[in-house]
Amino acid sequence: MFTSITRASTSLLARCLVTAAVIAPCTAHSEAPVSAPLPKLLPWHGASEQLIVNKGDWVTPAEASAFRTTPNYRETRAFIDRLAAASPDIRTMDIGTSSGGRKVQLVTLTAGGSDPKTNGKPTLLAQAGIHSGEIDGKDASLMLLRDYVTGNRKLRQLVERANLLIVPILNVDGHERTGPYNRMNQRGPENAGWRSNGNNLNINRDYTKLDTPELRAVMDVINSYKPDLYLDIHVTDGEDYQYDITYGYTAAFASDSPDIAHWLDNSLRGRLDKALTDAGHIPGPLVFGVNPQEFSDGITHWTALPRFSNGLGDLRHTPTVLIENHSLKPFRQRVLGTYVFLEAALQALGEDRQSLEKAIASDQKRRPETQVLAWDTNKKPDLTVFAKQPFKGMAYKKAMNPITGTEQVVWLGKAKDYPELPVFADNVKAVEVRVPRAYYLPKKDALVLARLKAHGIQVSEPQRKSAKLTQLTVDGHEFAESPFEGHFRVSGTFSEKPVQVSLNDFVKISTDQPLGSLAVALLDPRGPDSLFQWGFFNQIFQRTEYAEPYALIPLAEKMLQQDPALKKEFEKRLQDKAFADDPRARMDFFYQRSPYYDQAYLKYPVLTEY
Template sequence: MKKSLLLAFLFTGFSTMAQEVMPPLLPWSGSSEKLIVGSDNPWVTPGELSGLTESPTYDVTTEWVKKLADSSPFLTLKSIGKSEQGRNIWMLIASKSQNFDSEFLANEDKALLFFHGGIHAGEIDGKDAGMMLFRDITHGNKSELLDEANILFIPILNVDGHERRSAYGRVNQRGPLEMGWRTNARNLNLNRDYTKIETDGIDAVIDVINAYDPDLYVDVHVTDGADYQYDVTYGYVKTGGYSPAISKFLFENFQPEVDQALSKAGHIPGPLLFAANGDDFTEGNVAFSFSPRFSHTYGDVRHMPSILIENHSLKPFRQRVLGTYVFLEQAIKSISKHYQTIQKAVADDQNQQEKSLPVKFAFRETPADTMDFKAIASHKEKSQITGAEYVVWDAKAISQKVPSLLMDVPVQSVEIPKAYWVSSEWSELIEKLQKHGIEMEILSTLQEKELEFSKVSEYKMGNQPYEGMMRVQSFETEKISRSQTYLPGSVRIPTDQDLKELLVVLMEEESVDSFFQWGFFNTIFSRTEYMETYIMEPMMKQMMEKNTELKQKLEEAKTADLELAKNPRRIYSWFYEQTPYIDQNWKVIPVGREW
């Protein structure tokens, strides 16, 4: 049965479209509308042919960008990898030098912008905006943008999700007519994958970052959530991050110029917006401390200026695409203008001399400030179906004073060792570290080292998979010192390197995006050798006869744990753990620290 017939069969009688019941729109017009070319233009984009109500398929997009690349000596099209379903992930490269080699572009004394659309394939604004911008650079009036900057553009990152497209892609988004799916073919969310690298898309992105060393990385999304006047919201790690010099540049230089450009073109720029109460903004806007599994915070921890765009889902596709175009054009101008400032900020952040690193943040006790919020009036109504109250938006522009709730207070830090050691059997983790661009020494001979390790005393696993992984939900550890034999192929990873902060958040178990918490070391929780009671009984007697303090230690353990005192099997296990027969690797996280 064909897909369309199958859907018709499954949803017979369903005719309501989300577009029909969305909150009403405020009227909008802006000078950015002049960016749209007519249908008679030989380089009109497929999206423009629909009046920016539709976005082209993967095949149509690929055909168009190939044709564009072939038409200009300043462009080339490159496959940076294949998706899980075997589709090419294409990247357009623009360079006035006509030299597209990654090493050349990384080292050329010239700003470099890297951006992509469709990491969440239904949120595709970046693709259509990028196609229009590249058209205008090569066949319009924007060629001067290449005088001071090179550009990397991935039209569609999540290519498989992009082709899982239909009119029912996103229930809360105003266009395009057909939208792709949020996750990839394996149902993994690419924008949760930057630390664990389990998707082909993020594998390709990190390759690009390492090879080209961009001066600005922009990830284009579309929001969920409430209604408000802003159409282009975006953010970066402003406080509570790992790159304070970069944050200062983005706040003092980049953001004012981009906001001015967007406002001049008729758009309303704003910060990332997350309603504290989940409905409206009367209780404040929350600025979360995102972990490095996300694009812009991954950029922050590796000292790469990074922006997360979240266009407002309730604004029309046309308006969002034009706002994205204006943002990207000004981004190119700003990083070109402040190129030397960016270089210095990156170097300052790479050369921080921290002895410890925060890995967990909490909210401030009081709001940081109050923002003048460009809101949409709303009221609550009681549902006749569920009985609960729900928010109704009134299509009336209002201004509100909204508290800013910042999650930037460090509440847990870890000491930074001189180096980490990982044994050769953990080759998957070693390869992930290398993929991130982390420098390491690979052992060619056997070495014996006395190192510090963390041993898990208590732990609880998550009750369901998250992004395909069984995460460690909560745990307690103690530090132990032990000698470890490292075979050839094992690695020593010094922390004296540019990506020190990224290395620490991957290796230290307290970090929410550590390899440990993601579940890559879950095999350490399995016991594979056990004791027999008929052996343990006489052994226990001998142990207490030879060690008079052992009985006292047992009584203290019983007092601290009443269940232990009632459970003979656990008492046997307690004694077993005091013997050299117990598995010495059980619950020991296999990351050695050299101090």
């Protein structure tokens, strides 16, 4: 946004902001708003176009509009109700309520309408609309469910072997904040929804802290149904390239679920890529350019933090795939590719169930001695990833731009391969910690306890009355300058010392459990997605009792008389002129060493047992 705005346009802009909830198109100019020009498209036709139904009683709302629009919340639920009424195999339930009062719906498709929790078949959970402007998964799901209802033989065979669970719209409030100007870099639908939820929180950053009712509802589903494969369906931002369906997951080199990562690499990916290619799509890896001004500099092999679905799924030992359809491809093409992806994933579950279940069970039994909580990017690129098959990119040029006064990338709409495109992997250990046997959380930290239980982490009463544990003290800390996702995040450095404590007021969180790795990520404060760094323990940074000079000064004199070592330490500090000239600092020196000082100040309340 330009920093120079006229008084008249500022007034109009203020009216735009006030009426934002109405979602009427509005700009800071009186003339009609313009759409952002996008790069030229490559022509596309594929076998998946045969999936489209143009006539009859079961045309989906997106098909009825020729994929110009997507149905709203009410229309979506009405179509799903019709599907459920037409087949006993389809069932619906509300799993939660948004802050705006809308219900989040779960659709289950099982053979004979059996309970996916108990029918003994592997389960696929597909989630759409965590970013509601990226709604491809919803419309692909409606088409797939329609085809099942109308007798598609292949789908019926697949559902005989695997269950399908669908969250059609996760961010239901953002879904209703529609408009043609919500997604500048995306080709459709015309009525795309909004990224954040009704409280302006990005649900896609909430997988560890679980602030949003929408994601707590998803976590209930994951804990209850224990899906064997979890698909989180998005649409990209960023560069132009030929791939229309890109996807990824935590790589084995950085995985807390290495056997699952190998199954995703060696079993699932081949099936997905073949199905998509046969249907006329171009599947590819997740693409994050390292330099927006020079794409040929390479891309990053991203290792997701647990605030994201694929990062959390890796810690939970829940096979999780992040789908990112390319935003510059038309909505129609993206929806069709998503349909193919869903069908292929369902087929993979049915065909290779045993090896996946074996991988999940193996990873759940892992009890590592150390755990990496954060990864850095390797500065040395890997040139082998695209050595045999070049990266399928697009041509671009650099041109001086009068808006920025600098050279900018201009995508040319022409295919261009990039052999040996550099890939910079997030495979350098940034934060690695020793895994303890258990953590002990004070019962008074009820919000933290509630979050742990919402994740499904097992919590128990201590079997001992007291124990010698390790406590961390914050030696230095820094708060963020602005809020992020409703929190002022904080980072710190720590020292540790043994403490003997009574355990009457604590609960125990053992790491000897399937979600032990997740417990470490949440409770070790050195991790970037720990509840500490999200601000759940900020109370330790405030002091509520203080000392009056008329009481503290006589106490300090008495302390000097009784403790020669303290006297010597004080005299040494007085050699520092800044300290010597500061009466408050001199008094604090004694207060901090007195028995009256707040012993909980800067003490991380979660204790550790090694």
